[in-house]
Amino acid sequence: MKTIVITGASDGIGAEMARQLAASLKSEVALVLAARNEEALAAVAAQCEAAGAQALVVRTDVAEEVQCRALAAAAVARFGRIDALINNAGMSAQALFSDVRAEDLGWYEQLMRVNHWGSVWCTHAALPHLKATRGHIVAVSSLAGLVGVPGRTAYSATKFAMTGFFEALRAELKGVGVSVTTAYPGVVATQIRYRGYNAAGRPAGSSGLKEDDAMSVEECARLIIDGMNRREREVVMTARGKLGRLLKILAPGLVEKMALAALKDEVKPH
Ligand SMILES: NC(=O)c1ccc[n+]([C@@H]2O[C@H](COP(=O)([O-])OP(=O)(O)OC[C@H]3O[C@@H](n4cnc5c(N)ncnc54)[C@H](OP(=O)(O)O)[C@@H]3O)[C@@H](O)[C@H]2O)c1
Secondary structure (H helix, E strand, O other), X not given: OEXXXXXXXXXXXXXXXXXXXXXXXXXXEEEEEEEOOHHHHHHHHHHHHHOOOEEEEEEOOOOOHHHHHHHHHHHHHHXXXXXXXXXXXXXXXXXXXXXXXXHHOHHHHHHHHHHHHHHHHHHHHHHXXXXXXXXXXXXXXXXXXXXXXXXXXXXXXXXXXXXXHHHHHHHHOHHHOOEEEEEEOOOEOOOHHHHOEOOOOOEOOOOOEOOOOOEOHHHHHHHHHHHHHOOOOEEEOOHHHHHHHHHHHHOHHHHHHHHHHOEOHHHOOO
16 A cells, blocks of 8 residues: 655645545555644545545644654654655745835745745655655646746745755656656646735735636646656646746746736736
8 A cells, every 4th residue: 555645735736636646546545644734634634535545644834844754754653654755735925025024034934944945854754765665756846936936036936946956856866766756837726825925924815816727726636646656757737837948948038028927917016
């Protein structure tokens, strides 16, 4: 039986990946579900168990190294192995850099702890066990980790950090059989932008992006799982993402225009 650890499994893409893995692997999988909201995790665990999987809820704040280490330890204590780690926990933020007051800049550091350091700490703790199973590491980055997005200096920085970290790690692990798949979702229909920080470091309560053609959470989760199963290096999910990456080399000014065009008028640089 495979053991798969998913961070940020209480909602959104992480919860949906857990449900899809449970539905496809049934009694062949044990899912270790991590996030801060234990009640929401328990609800996802019940859905996974109803599909025939085993599930373990581990309350985890990935911004705390000790909790990331405890997560990997809990997975191994209960199931004896880790076959995959999906670093999905993340927070968003929407603010123009010049609108952030000096006394509020601390949330930039907190965002880095959640999105980047949380992934580093979980991966470090799980790595010996992943080597033993020749397993999979998944990093859920973002298109904002490939192209700098205006209004998202903090978020883009955390996701570029993930992109670089996991690209380097992939090469380091080539010889030991552990695959590293980095996923770059575009706009996916979850609550992430509403929960993310505003300039004052409080929940934004609204989205700064045009969401009309957002990808469904089901499709996003399926594409990430497919990429993991095929041990793909990268999962760039949208035509806009693929084009943006290419154009960044050929016509960077055009990419800036595309990134600005994705913002709602009220959050555009003034
Ligand atoms: N939705 C998009 O458009 C989009 C696009 C590109 C990339 N992504 C990335 O996809 C991932 C999932 O996002 P989502 O859209 O599914 O967001 P979401 O619905 O808001 O879910 C975020 C998940 O992360 C968890 N989380 C947040 N802070 C945490 C912390 N400190 N410790 C542990 N868990 C934490 C949340 O659980 P708790 O609150 O219970 O802790 C929740 O389970 C993120 O890494 C995000 O950056 C999303």
